[in-house]
Amino acid sequence: xxxxxxxxxxxxxxxxxxxxxxxxxxxxxxxxxxxxxxxxxxxxxxxxxxxxxxxxxxxxxxxxxxxxxxxxxxxxxxxxxxxxxxxxxxxxxxxxxxxxxxxxxxxxxxxxxxxxxxxxxxxxxxxxxxxxxxxxxxxxxxxxxxxxxxxxxxxxxxxxxxxxxxxxxxxxxxxxxxxxxxxxxxxxxxxxxxxxxxxxxxxxxxxxxxxxxxxxxxxxxxxxxxxxxxxxxxxxxxxxxxxxxxxxxxxxxxxxxxxxxxxxxxxxxxxxxxxxxxxxxxxxxxxxxxxxxxxxxxxxxxxxxxxxxxxxxxxxxxxxxxxxxxxxxxxxxxxxxxxxxxxxxxxxxxxxxxxxxxxxxxxxxxxxxxxxxxxxxxxxxxxxxxxxxxxxxxxxxxxxxxxxxxxxxxxxxxxxxxxxxxxxxxxxxxxxxxxxxxxxxxxxxxxxxxxxxxxxxxxxxxxxxxxxxxxxxxxxxxxxxxxxxxxxxxxxxxxxxxxxx
Numbered sequence: 067x068x069x070x071x072x073x074x075x076x077x078x079x080x081x082x083x084x085x086x087x088x089x090x091x092x093x094x095x096x097x098x099x100x101x102x103x104x105x106x107x108x109x110x111x112x113x114x115x116x117x118x119x120x121x122x123x124x125x126x127x128x129x130x131x132x133x134x135x136x137x138x139x140x141x142x143x144x145x146x147x148x149x150x151x152x153x154x155x156x157x158x159x160x161x162x163x164x165x166x167x168x169x170x171x172x173x174x175x176x177x178x179x180x181x182x183x184x185x186x187x188x189x190x191x192x193x194x195x196x197x198x199x200x201x202x203x204x205x206x207x208x209x210x211x212x213x214x215x216x217x218x219x220x221x222x223x224x225x226x227x228x229x230x231x232x233x234x235x236x237x238x239x240x241x242x243x244x245x246x247x248x249x250x251x252x253x254x255x256x257x258x259x260x261x262x263x264x265x266x267x268x269x270x271x272x273x274x275x276x277x278x279x280x281x282x283x284x285x286x287x288x289x290x291x292x293x294x295x296x297x298x299x300x301x302x303x304x305x306x307x308x309x310x311x312x313x314x315x316x317x318x319x320x321x322x323x324x325x326x327x328x329x330x331x332x333x334x335x336x337x338x339x340x341x342x343x344x345x346x347x348x349x350x351x352x353x354x355x356x357x358x359x360x361x362x363x364x365x366x367x368x369x370x371x372x373x374x375x376x377x378x379x380x381x382x383x384x385x386x387x388x389x390x391x392x393x394x395x396x397x398x399x400x401x402x403x404x405x406x407x408x409x410x411x412x413x414x415x416x417x418x419x420x421x422x423x424x425x426x427x428x429x430x431x432x433x434x435x436x437x438x439x440x441x442x443x444x445x446x447x448x449x450x451x452x453x454x455x456x457x458x459x460x461x462x463x464x465x466x467x468x469x470x471x472x473x474x475x476x477x478x479x480x481x482x483x484x485x486x487x488x489x490x491x492x493x494x495x496x497x498x499x500x501x502x503x504x505x506x507x508x509x510x511x512x513x514x515x516x517x518x519x520x521x522x523x524x525x526x527x528x529x530x531x532x533x534x535x536x537x538x539x540x541x542x543x544x545x546x547x548x549x550x551x552x553x554x555x556x557x558x559x560x561x562x563x564x565x566x567x
Contacts, residue, residue, distance in 0.1 A: 072558060076257035124515050166181040185224075192298075194258050201227050229257050230299050236264060236310065252313065253296070261313035262298060266306050279307055282376045285353060292532045293344030295364055295374040314364035318422070321365050327429030328546030333369070333487055334426040336541065339372040339517055339524070340533060341419060347529060348373070349412045358418035359395045360425065369541035370532050396441050397421065397431050401452075402502050403463045404438050404445075413502035419511070420497030428491065430544075439469060449498060450476030457500035489516040 069543040109416040147522045182197050204227070207450040216224075224498050240252040242263070251264040267279050286297040299310035318337065322329060341363060349356060355362075355373060400417035403410060424432040433448070436439025446452065451474045460466045484549070486494065493516045496506040506514070521538050 070493070096121070101208065112279045163427055174356075191228075192258055194260065195228075196257060221308055228495065231301055233301050233303070233308065235299075236262060236301075238264060253310075255310070256472060263311040263313045265309040265311060267309070269304070269306055280311070283309065285376050289348070289351075289376075291344055291347045291352075291529045292370065292527075293340045294347065295371050295372045300440045311374070312372075314366040314370075316365055317374075318360035318363040318365060318371070318426075320378075322360065322426065322429070324547075325544040326546030328544065329426055329429070330542040331427070331542045332542040334423075335520070336369065336533070336539065337371050338419075338423050339364075339420065339428060339512065339520065341373070342512050344371075344373040344421065345415055346512060347534060349415070349508050354410075354412060355415050358415055358422065361397050362421060363422070368532070368534055370534060373401075395505070396436075396438070397434055399441065400502065401445055401500055402459070404442055405460070405463050407502075410502060412503040412507065416497050416505040416508065416511075419508075420505075423490075423494055423497065424483055427486050432482070442469065446471050448482065449500070450474055452500050459501065460505065463505060487516075489514065489518075494518070 079316070182202060185197060185202075186193065186195060225231065239254060239257065239261075240250045241549075242250040242252055244250075248265055248267045251266065253262045253264040254260070255262050268277065280486050283297070283300060286295070290296075295314070296312040297309060298312060301308040301310065316324070341358075345355065354377065357375060358373075362373065364372050364374045366372075374513075390481045398418040398421045400410075400414055403414060421432050433441055433444045435444050450456065451471055452466070454461055479486065479494055481495070483491070493506070493511060493514045496514075498512065499505045520533075521536070523536055524533055524539065526536070527533065534541075
């Protein structure tokens, strides 16, 4: 203690400024710290190698007293940190006053910013997050995160301290819609200042969380893709389970309504490619969405389209071969599922893609049936009644034979969607195949000549990159554009019904 006081007094003599004097003292202490590590002398934790004795209380108090002095006028030594016991990391060792080297100085706030950036990176947090000051202060007094991957317990505890998993971290703004199990609110995150969608699921005392909510959480937490809606947070209380999603201005149904159902064919192509891109990511991971429809495709003001509502999604890797045939909204349900098939895979989603493709191009649903029989009738009237050549499996299906549908010849797609070019018609026909195994896959569809005009670079983007990061990709103005085709924040009837259970 006397040694520190004496050296500080000496450095303040000779007419030098406080900043210069403190810099020299900090330099000396830093050099001694390095020598201490090399020679087994007291380290920055205050303990000796091979000894359980640390710094005395008086020495510790002196070091802590000097810490504010080192921050005079916002200046902090580059390595001046506090340990977990509240003592400075810069402890005194054997004096070596004859050695001098340049001392790097840093302003206090850049140091705090570096700490914030390190924490954000280690915890995989959004780049725009605002870490609370009390959390940063606590982390600066604690040992740094261990090297390598953090344990689940440590990461969860840190996220909770930051404010994740707490309802008070979010502000409810507008009610977007209400369903049987959930209510969706537009909200704002106090952690990032960004808008969010709060999906509040009511929990029944005896039944607990709906299985659809459990499925959605279990799947979305592992899906990281530019064309899949991001699940930011989960808040669990006794009465509700709230899922915090990124906020997107509208869904595809609302977009088409705002365009008067006359979309630019350039935008049709961009939206279809993004749909296939997100779906291909899911299918590579053997995840079936099983509920594709315009209301479940969200769009932001940039024109980025994202798959949402994974409440009916299913991981195909689950050891079971049979699934429910009560999936996919009726208008987008493939004929094999309408006829009772429970053994299906990724082609179940591709039929829905074909229906959505047509709807964007023609401005109306392709098969708007009211019942299963009516839906099948509309499909067969448009694409032709199945034959042994077009759908071999239908010839032995009891339900198909029982309906006794009349014979229809297929109608040319050019008559149904005249705005589609030859490549577009070819892609639509490959999506709308009766035999599930004949339907084109999402991966193959992305490589179809229909998308050649988008250029080759679009196929090389990383999963988390938006297609709009490419200069050649731009949203066009829609011919039926009303007041605000994309950027509108108005809430229409049925707003966000896609996110409800």
